[in-house]
Amino acid sequence: MNIEDLLGHVGLRLGLQCLTGRLGFDRLLTSPDVSRPGLCLTGYTHKFLSHRIQIFGETEITMLSEMNPGKRKKALANVFSFPVIGSIVAKGLEVPPELLEASVKAGAALFRSHRDTTPLINDLTAFLNEVFAPREVLHGTLVDVFGEGVLCVGRSAIGKSEAVLGLVERGHRLIADDTVSVRRNGDTLLGSGDPVIGYHMELRGLGFVNVPELFGVGAVKERQQLDLVVRLVDADRMGEMDRSGLETLTTEILGLSVPLVEIPVLPGRNLTVLLEVAAMLNIRRKNTGSTSSEQLNQTLLEKLQQRRGPDYPP
Amino acid sequence: MKTRTLTVPNKLGIHARPAALIVRKASEYRSEVFISNGVDEVNAKSIMGVMTLAAAGGTRISISTDGPDEDSALEGVCAVIETGFGEEML
Numbered sequence: 001m002n003i004e005d006l007l008g009h010v011g012l013r014l015g016l017q018c019l020t021g022r023l024g025f026d027r028l029l030t031s032p033d034v035s036r037p038g039l040c041l042t043g044y045t046h047k048f049l050s051h052r053i054q055i056f057g058e059t060e061i062t063m064l065s066e067m068n069p070g071k072r073k074k075a076l077a078n079v080f081s082f083p084v085i086g087s088i089v090a091k092g093l094e095v096p097p098e099l100l101e102a103s104v105k106a107g108a109a110l111f112r113s114h115r116d117t118t119p120l121i122n123d124l125t126a127f128l129n130e131v132f133a134p135r136e137v138l139h140g141t142l143v144d145v146f147g148e149g150v151l152c153v154g155r156s157a158i159g160k161s162e163a164v165l166g167l168v169e170r171g172h173r174l175i176a177d178d179t180v181s182v183r184r185n186g187d188t189l190l191g192s193g194d195p196v197i198g199y200h201m202e203l204r205g206l207g208f209v210n211v212p213e214l215f216g217v218g219a220v221k222e223r224q225q226l227d228l229v230v231r232l233v234d235a236d237r238m239g240e241m242d243r244s245g246l247e248t249l250t251t252e253i254l255g256l257s258v259p260l261v262e263i264p265v266l267p268g269r270n271l272t273v274l275l276e277v278a279a280m281l282n283i284r285r286k287n288t289g290s291t292s293s294e295q296l297n298q299t300l301l302e303k304l305q306q307r308r309g310p311d312y313p314p
Numbered sequence: 315m316k317t318r319t320l321t322v323p324n325k326l327g328i329h330a331r332p333a334a335l336i337v338r339k340a341s342e343y344r345s346e347v348f349i350s351n352g353v354d355e356v357n358a359k360s361i362m363g364v365m366t367l368a369a370a371g372g373t374r375i376s377i378s379t380d381g382p383d384e385d386s387a388l389e390g391v392c393a394v395i396e397t398g399f400g401e402e403m404l
Contacts (some may be wrong), residue, residue: 239341243361244334297330300365303326307370 001029001133003086003109006053010127014120016111019100023111027085029053032128034121041075047285050082051234052127053124056099057117070075073098080106083232088124090117092270134254135183141201142175142191142224143167145279149191151180151226152234152275156264161201162233165209166272173221174211177201184254189226202236226253228282229260231276238264245293269292315389317378324398327370330361332399336359339394345381347391352376358391371404 004025007016035052038060064072080102085111089095095112103110113120131139140153141164152160161177169175176193177200183190195197198212199220212220229251241262261278265271285291328336337394340347340358347358351373356363358377369375376394379387 073391085399094323239338242334243337244330246330246334293330296365301329303368304370307368308327308372 003027003029004286006086007111007158009201010124014123015113015115017044017113019110019112020075020093020103020108023104024086024107024233028189029085029128029131030134034128035093036060037079040079040082043075043078045078048079048082050079050084052085054079054084054087056087056093058091058093061093061096062287064099069098072096073102076102080108084108087111088113090115090120100300107193114170129185130183133183133185135181136254138180138182138191138253139178139283140176140180140229142180142193142226143275144175144221145276146172146283147277148282149175150275150279150282151191152230152232152241153229153260154265155234157204158232158234158273160232161180161203163271163275165201165312166216166270167275168211168219170276171219172276173203173219174199175221175222175224177211182253184256187189188254189253189256189258190223191226192223226258228279229253229258230278231260231262232265232271233262235266237262238266244297246297248291315378315380315385317376317390319374319376320392320395322369322371322373322375323403324401325371325404327368327373328364328403330346330365332395333361335366335394336364336391339390340387340402342390343379343381343383343387345379345384345387348378348380350376350378361371384394393395 002025007018031052033052034048034055037054037059040048041060041063064075067075076098080177087103088111090113092114100110129249138151139166140162141148142151143164143166152164154160164174164177174228175191179194179197180191181194200208201210201211241264249261250257259282263271263274263278281291324332336358337360348355349358349364349367351367353371354365354367358364377388377391381387
C-alpha cells in the first residue's frame with residue numbers, strides 16, 4: 001500500500017486534503033502505526049520512526065508556532081532529513097509554510113484534515129491494522145451456521161460446495177466458496193471472499209451460481225469470524241478415526257488454534273445436516289465447557305464406579 | 315462360532331475410550347462380533363452397544379465371533395481387552 005492507495009481508501013473518511021499534489025504518492029507504507037513527531041522537533045531524533053505517517057496535532061503545531069522562523073525551519077529540516085513517508089496536520093490547524101516547504105523539498109506528501117487528532121489517529125490505525133493484518137488464502141467454503149463461522153475443507157470434488165449449498169437452502173449464510181481470505185485480528189480470525197468471485201458457487205454440472213440472486217441477499221454475508229473447521233474426508237479413512245468422541249482435534253490458522261472436526265463422506269450421509277450439527281455442537285461446547293461425548297462418558301464412568309462398589313475389588 | 319470368556323482387566327472398566335478401541339478392532343473383521351456380560355449381549359461393532367454393557371473393572375465378559383474370520387476376530391478383540399486398553403490395571 002502506498003500513499004495514493006491510502007488516500008483512495010480512507011481519504012474521504014479521514015477528511016484528507018492534499019497540499020502537495022501527487023508528490024510522494026508512490027511511497028510505500030510499511031507499518032500500521034503512526035508517529036507524533038513532537039520529540040523529533042525538539043531535536044531528539046534517536047529512534048525517530050520516519051517510516052510511519054507523521055501526525056502533526058495541536059501540540060506540534062503550537063510548538064512550531066512558538067519558535068522563531070529560523071528555528072522552525074531548522075527543526076523541520078531536521079525531521080525531514082529522515083525519509084518521512086508522509087504527514088497529516090490534524091484538527092484543521094493552519095499549516096506553517098515551513099512545513100509545506102520542507103515536505104516539498106523532501107518529496108513527501110502533506111495532508112491536512114479537519115478531524116480531531118485522536119479520532120483521526122484511531123481511524124487511521126484501525127484501517128492500517130486491517131491492511132497489515134496477517135492473512136492467508138485458504139481453499140474451502142466459509143458459511144455462517146447459527147452464527148458460527150464454519151470453514152468446510154477437504155480435497156477437491158469431495159462435496160464441499162454441495163454440502164454448503166444445502167446449508168444455504170436451509171437458511172444459513174454463505175461468505176465465500178472455494179477461496180476464503182482469512183485475516184487474523186488479535187485472537188480472532190475473520191474470513192471473507194474474493195471481490196471478483198463474490199458470492200458465486202461452482203456446482204459441477206450447473207456451472208456458476210450467483211447465490212444472492214437465487215436465494216436472496218439474506219443468503220450471503222460479507223465477512224464472518226471463523227469458529228470451526230470441518231474437514232470432509234474419504235470414507236476409507238474411517239477405520240483410523242476415533243469413535244469415542246472424546247478426542248478433540250484442532251488445526252492451526254495464522255498461528256491460532258481452531259477446533260477441527262473430521263466427517264467421513266459416505267453415500268447416504270447427509271453432509272448438510274452433519275455440518276449443521278457440527279456447528280451446534282461447537283456452540284454447545286463453548287457454552288457448557290464440555291462436549292456431549294464427555295458428559296455421556298462421565299455418566300458411564302459413575303455407573304462403572306457404582307457397579308464396582310466402594311470396596312471393590314475385595 | 316467361537317467364544318471366549320475373560321475379565322475386564324482395567325480399573326475403570328469399559329468406558330467410552332476402551333469401547334472405541336474394541337469397536338475399532340471388531341470393525342476390522344468381516345465376522346460378527348458380540349460381547350456379553352452374562353445378562354445382555356451387544357454387537358461389538360456398535361460403540362453405543364458396548365457402552366450400554368457398563369462393564370466395570372473385574373466384570374466377567376464373553377466375546378463371541380461368527381463368520382469367515384472368526385478365529386482371528388476372537389484373537390484380535392480379546393487381545394485389545396487383555397492389554398487393559400493401556401490404562402491402569404486392577
